[in-house]
Amino acid sequence: MLDIDFYFDPVSPYACLAFEHLPQALEGLSYAVRYRPVLFAGMLAHWGQKGPAEIEPKRAWTFRQVGWLAHRLGLRLDTPPQHPFNPLALLRLLTACAPAGETPGRNACEQVLRHVWHGGADPNDPARLQALAERLQPRRDPASDEVKQALRGATDAAIARGVFGVPTLAVGDRLFWGLDGLEMLVAWQRGDAFLGGPGWDEAGALRPGVQRQR
Template sequence: MPRIDFWYEFASTYSYITAMRIANVAAEEGVVVRWRPFLLGPIFKELGWNDSPFNIYPAKGRYMWHDFARVCDEEGLPLQLPPVRFPQNGVKAARLALAGEADGWTAAFTRAVFTANYAEQRDISDDGTLRDILSGIDVDPDAAFEAANAPANKEALFAQVDEAKARGIFGAPSFTVGDELFWGNDRLEAALRWAKG
């Protein structure tokens, strides 16, 4: 079956929308999704940014929040702005998501983290929040945290970021099909078409 790689960052607003719809849309098209959590912070630093561009450029930020709310409404997704500083720190969540790939719970965990962040106003950097999420998807939190904090898994996340850089990824969500790159929630369908043909 054709495959698409879905690159996402837990702090990313539009990644929330994509994470909540990609499984159904891809299944309808007969395309397999590989979930690829990564970190935008190191990429932004190389661009000379010490924060989200939505914070650095106020006009862009104002537009994004308005558009984000509009698209969430169109998709029927609940939205409550995060209770802590935007963007939230998603490092622990990314490590957990990556650790879950071997056992097949990455997608469910990812959707639950995004829901906690953008629909439930929870702190996704908090161990208690993440443990609740893991329990809610029937994953043992102790085992998951042990796997996530293993040196090999931490290195795997660094490698994931390096691969994202090598592929020219500069934002999230992004999709890759072979060497072809698509950026943005609104490019998902185009990426799926490319994967099919």
């Protein structure tokens, strides 16, 4: 059985699309998924990157592309009034939905992602956040130090595994980044010669010729 860790942050439209498309993409495969909410901004800070929505021309491209991808996949995607936004309240709520040491279930993740990407409303509107929390009934206090530390620990563990962006689907030591990474994962499981052969390791071993000073 395919054992998948799905790293995501609800701030990412690509994570939402990958989450929604996952059952269809993996149809016919035997699999189990652990949904792992992480702070994308923490990853960006660690790896020295900016998010796509922080670069103005890239923001325009990002939302044109995700709009087209949603259309192509037959999925709903309504952008919130401002992006990027601070997803910490949602991430802590999701983390609090699981017992200590465990990950939230698909239903909780679905509700949080659709809270952001269905309807086009402010994800951090206090009344909406309260209604979402009442529906989810978290097992722990989202504002507790325990939950905050658990989210930090989950993000640090993802970085230590080599995760640099969301969504990332991890199977053992193989990381598949982005919505298009889902297609690569499925091809690998179905015996793709490049992904299952030496081509995977050889392509990843290419060394940089120029390194920019930060």
